[in-house]
Amino acid sequence: MNRISRVLAAIDFSKPARSAFEYALALSKQHGAELVVVQAVPPDQPFGWHARDRYALTVTLRRRAEQSNVEFTDRAQTGDPAEIILLHARSLCPDVIVLGTHQRRGIARLRAGSVAERIIAKATVPVLLVPRGRQTSTIKPFNHVAAAVDLGPSTNRVVEQALALAKDPTDRITLLHVVSPLSSRVPAHLYGYGIPESQDPLIRDAEQYLQLAVPVKRSTAAAIHTRVFHGNTTTEINRAVGRIGADLLVVGVPKRGVVSRALFGSTAARLLRTIRVPILAVPDVGTASAHQESSSLQSAA
Secondary structure, X not given: OOOOOEEEEEOOOOHHHHHHHHHHHHHHHHHOOEEEEEEEEOOOOXXXXXXXHHHHHHHHHHHHHHHOOOOEEEEEEEOOHHHHHHHHHHHHOOOEEEEEEOOOOHHXXXXXXXXXXXXXXXXXXXXEEEEOOOOOOOOOOOOEEEEEXXXXXXXXXXXXXXXXXXOOOOOEEEEXXXXXXOOOOOOHHHHOOOOOHHHOHHHHHHHHHXXXXXXXXXXXXXXXXXXXXXXXXXXXXXXXXXXXXXXXXXXXXXXXXXXXXXXXXXXXXXXXXXXXXXXXXXXXXXXXXXXXXXOOOOOOO
């Protein structure tokens, strides 16, 4: 896989955005990549409003980039934030988009919408999402990568991306899969009485599938583990990430229709609202751009 050559970071005055910038800066430094910062001015605000603050922020970010010997470019444009970010992503062809998320829920989410969810639904390159409250003082390469695998068409791409992120022999990769209670042959209430999950044929089959999903020939010497759970996908993956101490979660993003996405969302979107570690959202290979086919996120910091 080629090295990352360009990182696109969405920036505003919020704390999540500053955390995202630190991740984007560390990623750019590690790969010698260009860092492009995009600031979207909401359409209901004059472009000159807070212009001095925006300029001051840009100066600060540029100084941070210069201190890290990272090539820095900034852009500002009026418009819907999600559409502006996607517009620049289409024109610049970055290898990864980095942005922070406020993880709004309930009425607040419905009122304000989620820029992050709209971007991961339409982006054709991986999107690194940094949750609110993420500390930036201890940013380092990801050492334990968890990958949520649905055993569907996106499985290979998600596994490949997880493998590409772990290069050091001391790194760890854990492939996670959740069997739905509706599809299990073992009655859901029996799990509450300590019935071993290994008795469920679907769980045994999933464990075998995860083992087969790992390429025999791979470029990483990192240890690879597999875990299969029974229950709600979002809940169990959240719990698993906390238990195993993963510092990054890789998920696939299916390209559903507008109605389907509005009614059911996606696993990536649901996890985005609750997860406490960064998420790398990987789009379906069928929608990937030519640039993405020749470039993939190798490692992050």
